[in-house]
Amino acid sequence: MRIQYILLLALLLADKLAAAQSLKYFETKHLADSLTFKNEYSLAGNAYTDLLVCCRDYFTTNDYLDGATVYAKLGEVDKAFSFLESLASKKHYNYPDYFVHQQKWAALENDKRWKPFITQVKLNLQKDIKYYNxxxxxxxxxxxxxxxxxxxxxxxxxxxxxxxxxxxxxxxxxxxxxxxxxxxxxxxxxxxxxxxxxxxxxxxxxxxxxxxxxxxxxxxxxxxxxxxxxxxxxxxxxxxxxxxxxxxxxxxxxxxxxxxxxxxxxxxxxxxxxxxxxxxxxxxxxxxxxxxxxxxxxxxxxxxxxxxxxx
Structure with missing residues (x-):
């Protein structure tokens, strides 16, 4: 009976911790979105980095894209590529057309990491496309x-x-x-x-x-x-x-x-x-x-x- 009680407490604690982390994710994400909308990109970039540190398990495809966009606008190329490379590897992003002829990626296009990143996204698409109608x-x-x-x-x-x-x-x-x-x-x-x-x-x-x-x-x-x-x-x-x-x-x-x-x-x-x-x-x-x-x-x-x- 005592073991069952301890297990129940552990489950309740896990649920509370998950809920707290989820709330932290949404609070930080809201801050990042608000700062981006106000063109306060430096603070927005910090918020996206904080978001990645505190809530990596909740990070979405759009979060990686938004974080990369903010850092690209700031010209912080290394941080932008950190988000993009995680997007390709962790989220298996497979839509290369998203990166074609968009001014927001201009700061990255001459970097040696750009072509390998695009190649990885295209490879992701090739792996998935055989299952598509x-x-x-x-x-x-x-x-x-x-x-x-x-x-x-x-x-x-x-x-x-x-x-x-x-x-x-x-x-x-x-x-x-x-x-x-x-x-x-x-x-x-x-x-x-x-x-x-x-x-x-x-x-x-x-x-x-x-x-x-x-x-x-x-x-x-x-x-x-x-x-x-x-x-x-x-x-x-x-x-x-x-x-x-x-x-x-x-x-x-x-x-x-x-x-x-x-x-x-x-x-x-x-x-x-x-x-x-x-x-x-x-x-x-x-x-x-x-x-x-x-x-x-x-x-x-x-x-x-x-x-x-x-x-």
Missing amino acids: LKLKSELEVIYINDQKYRLPLDSMINQYGADSEEVDELWRKMAIADRLNLKKVRSILDTFGWLGPKKVGSKAAFALYIVIHHADDYPKLQVKYAKMFKKAILDGTSDGKDNYAFLQDRILLNLNRPQIYGTQLKRCKNGNFAPFPIQDSIHVDQRRQEVGLEPLKYYVRLINQMSGSH
């Missing part, structure tokens, strides 16, 4: 481009012409047409092949499936249908993206006029700030967010407000 990969990547085509310029168009302008209305019209066409194509793919994860089509193409269903607000029944398919793929281990599933689930609940679960969906208040739509069991929202890999709600809302210029 290349036809679907290509089709889904085009779908993703079409999904973003009218969304990326939306904020600048609103700032330039106003939210109620003819120019912005035309952009919304084109977006709606593109969304309907994308949804038709994605439905055909999902109904034929099921939910495809990164191992079958690559990360960008897999994300395209999610984002098209996420944007299908006019078709809530279809969102529910394919969200179930997405969840099954996650549980079966054929797809990742617990965080994306959380966003989709909240979006569906909002479209059904029900409280969200994870607090991912925000509204703009009269004071100009963003705040979450109603959340069920809001006291435990951060616990649920942690389970799917999302930062505490206060950091999420704070960063959105910072990025939107509300704070």
Whole structure:
């Protein structure tokens, strides 16, 4: 009995330590993101280094990319390559096109380590590509481009012409047409092949499936249908993206006029700030967010407000 009690205490302690480290990761990540957004790259670089030291087990692909970007902007080439080389070796990064014709990598391109790094990323792709459905990969990547085509310029168009302008209305019209066409194509793919994860089509193409269903607000029944398919793929281990599933689930609940679960969906208040739509069991929202890999709600809302210029 005493041994069982000690084991239980050990498990509880391990859970508390893991939760503390997870919170430390999100706190430091939020700091790094905020400093980067304010162009305080030196302090942001320090934050990414601290993040790597304290929370290496939580470090994501995007963390390595963001840290490398910050140090590249600072011209701290050695530190930038430290992040990139870990990206290629530890995360098996396999998307070489990300590094083509991007000004942010200019400080690194003449370094002797640049070509070997790109070669490693290409080798990673060669190892993975034999498992891909290349036809679907290509089709889904085009779908993703079409999904973003009218969304990326939306904020600048609103700032330039106003939210109620003819120019912005035309952009919304084109977006709606593109969304309907994308949804038709994605439905055909999902109904034929099921939910495809990164191992079958690559990360960008897999994300395209999610984002098209996420944007299908006019078709809530279809969102529910394919969200179930997405969840099954996650549980079966054929797809990742617990965080994306959380966003989709909240979006569906909002479209059904029900409280969200994870607090991912925000509204703009009269004071100009963003705040979450109603959340069920809001006291435990951060616990649920942690389970799917999302930062505490206060950091999420704070960063959105910072990025939107509300704070």
